[in-house]
Amino acid sequence: MFTGLIEKTGVLTGRENGAKAGRLNVKPDTPWTDLEAGESIAVNGACLTFEKESGGNLTFFVMKETLDRTNLGQLRIGARVNLERALSFGSRLGGHLVSGHVDAAVKVVSFGKTGDDYELRMEMPSDLRIFFVPKGSVCVNGVSLTLTDVNDGSFAVRLIPTTRRETNLDELKPGDLVNIETDLIGKYVCEQLRHMDGGAQGGKGLSMSDLTEAGF
Numbered sequence: 001m002f003t004g005l006i007e008k009t010g011v012l013t014g015r016e017n018g019a020k021a022g023r024l025n026v027k028p029d030t031p032w033t034d035l036e037a038g039e040s041i042a043v044n045g046a047c048l049t050f051e052k053e054s055g056g057n058l059t060f061f062v063m064k065e066t067l068d069r070t071n072l073g074q075l076r077i078g079a080r081v082n083l084e085r086a087l088s089f090g091s092r093l094g095g096h097l098v099s100g101h102v103d104a105a106v107k108v109v110s111f112g113k114t115g116d117d118y119e120l121r122m123e124m125p126s127d128l129r130i131f132f133v134p135k136g137s138v139c140v141n142g143v144s145l146t147l148t149d150v151n152d153g154s155f156a157v158r159l160i161p162t163t164r165r166e167t168n169l170d171e172l173k174p175g176d177l178v179n180i181e182t183d184l185i186g187k188y189v190c191e192q193l194r195h196m197d198g199g200a201q202g203g204k205g206l207s208m209s210d211l212t213e214a215g216f
Contacts, residue, residue: 004095004144045142047100071177095144096137131182139181
């Protein structure tokens with residue numbers, strides 16, 4: 001589990017794409033001194049398993065699903081990526097709950113100054129529209145952000161100076177792919193409501209009267 005608060009950035013130094021899986025090599029801008037093989041690190045918001053370190057490069061095993069669903073399979077070598085280690089119990093949750101399971105890679109529509117702020121606007125995937133609510137949370141390339149505008153075609157967030165300075169979002173341009181993860185709690189709420197309404201197959205499902213009769 002992650003928070004969406006980026007610890008540092010790094011450079012993609014190598015990628016091996018296999019038929020079913022591959023590996024990524026990333027060199028952090030500053031080294032970690034206490035990494036353990038097998039721990040989870042979010043790379044551009046995708047939860048990956050750290051395998052080994054050599055010459056300052058971190059190696060991650062990456063499944064084909066990850067390469068297909070995220071931007072990690074298409075980033076150019078030398079691209080900057082956002083990095084966050086998994087949340088430890090007792091740490092402050094400064095962003096929001098992030099699983100590191102990317103829902104989709106979407107294109108940037110626009111990025112530029114709007115008044116005194118910088119607005120980043122991205123395409124809205126139609127199948128994920130239900131999970132986007134005004135002032136709700138979304139994770140973009142691993143960064144916890146607040147939705148400032150939502151419509152059927154796109155969604156937007158605003159970037160503060162710290163986010164622009166300490167992540168790779170300030171380098172984005174229209175057409176670039178970014179990884180997005182919608183709000184984890186919202187997903188579970190929507191799924192439970194779907195079952196209460198009879199589910200996708202039109203079954204009876206769970207109703208409010210069922211809950212009342214059960215004493216809830």
